[in-house]
Amino acid sequence: MKAAIFHGPHRPLTLGEVQVADPGPREVLVRTMAAGLCHSDLHFIDGTYALDAPAVLGHEVSGIVEKVGEGVIGLRPGDHVIGCLSVFCGHCGHCTSGRPYSCDHQHETRRGPQEPPRLSQAGAPVGQFYELSAFAELMLVHEHALVKIRSDMPFDRAALIGCAVTTGMGAVINTARVEVGATVAVIGCGGVGLSAVNGAAIAGAGRIIAVDISGAKLDLARDFGATDTVDASGCDPVEAVRDLTRGGVQYSFEALGLKRTSEQAFEMLAPSGIATIIGMVPEGQRLEIDPVSLLYDRRLQGSNMGSNRFRVDMPRYVDFYLSGRLHLDRMISRRLPLAAINEGFDDLRAGRVARSVITFDP
Structure with missing residues (x-):
């Protein structure tokens, strides 16, 4: 698949081919439809926060389920979904007391060191940003990083709910x-x-x-x-x-x-x-x-992340948008192809936009 690859701070992202593994237990393969450009990504590009390279950035995202692994509950191919970086285990003290955004067992939602990486390039692992990596044609994520939404919600506006709105x-x-x-x-x-x-x-x-x-x-x-x-x-x-x-x-x-x-x-x-x-x-x-x-x-x-319970909150935000209460149409300043991602971050850095969204061909 094609992805925008992070090579370290103060360097432009480059487009390249990245290999994505097949879904394992409780994993879901998603075809990316839209991904917002967020200041959180820019912090790592500009070096104000540290991140190992190479990696694929991006976390404000919507898409369509392509495949599901063994044991996945409530998601199937064809479902429209929003991703969220507040991936939760579901059984730790934070999750079971209503604070899944503070989950301290997120390591359980990742692949272990003895397992093949979800993303790789020429046999070497590629880092997965916030357990999502949305600046790519496909995402392989744990089922607890996704929520199913209504199919009449536009993908570019649904992506904004994945971070900006929820936060x-x-x-x-x-x-x-x-x-x-x-x-x-x-x-x-x-x-x-x-x-x-x-x-x-x-x-x-x-x-x-x-x-x-x-x-x-x-x-x-x-x-x-x-x-x-x-x-x-x-x-x-x-x-x-x-x-x-x-x-x-x-x-x-x-x-x-x-x-x-x-x-x-x-x-x-x-x-x-x-x-x-x-x-x-x-x-x-x-x-x-x-x-x-x-x-x-x-x-x-x-x-x-807005103290979210995203599997409850995000479908409500979708309803708010479709009923005219959540104003997302004017939030999108530009829609860009993946090839223009560096231009989009230049606009964000300069404060010229409210939000730019990368859109992918269906």
Whole structure:
């Protein structure tokens, strides 16, 4: 199969032939139909997070089941599916207490060192990114990395649910549990941030303030449910949010993965407010907060893939889209072939797009 291969940080991905194994027990072979370009992939391409090479990146994905291995339950050839990097074992303490996104037995869903690799090239193993590797014509994954969805859901928009929507909307609904009438600020209006804005609107937040340095993205945020916008290129966003809300928001969400904007998310809170950091702050960096603010019951927390239970959440998000409540059509800035993947990441790096999607021929 053809795949975009990662050779190490600060190097372009290259297209090449990669061999994919046949499905083993509890494994599923999926024909990739669409894969989103996400900042999580870019972190590894740009070297802010480490990853052994060679590997096939990509994790925001939808496709069609081609084959299933022995023991697979609930999936069969022809099913439409979304992949999720929150692969779960199903029996550890986290899984059985409602937190499968924190599963600590994910090693059980991978092939062992004595088994042939799922992906290889010229006989040598190729790394599988987040147990998915979506930038390829086929994926071989554990059944617990997939959820079946309705066949009337478009593949390119279904792929966005695999990461951007689940991460952004889930942070609002599952992690922070924003309540009706709450005041919310979202920093960063890419795919994840726009999903957080949309999620806050669906949750019934009374005021939703979108913060970005791009006027085009702020305009887009209004279409997703923002009631107010702050152009951070021309002002102090913390002061602007405090002015708009007369003291700060009850909930803030950082969707860029930057040290300073993560600190700003905490600084713009009202007393008893909660700041949720969604973005991946580069390894080795530390956040600095005023400890006196903690005396006023302000809290800073993370969110792992929107605290998802993806086999429950994702079909619901599909229903939200098909009923007109989840606004995915305008989130896709570009549709690209696999051969243009480096161009797509250049656009993402420069902040020119909300989301680009690689589409594959059926």
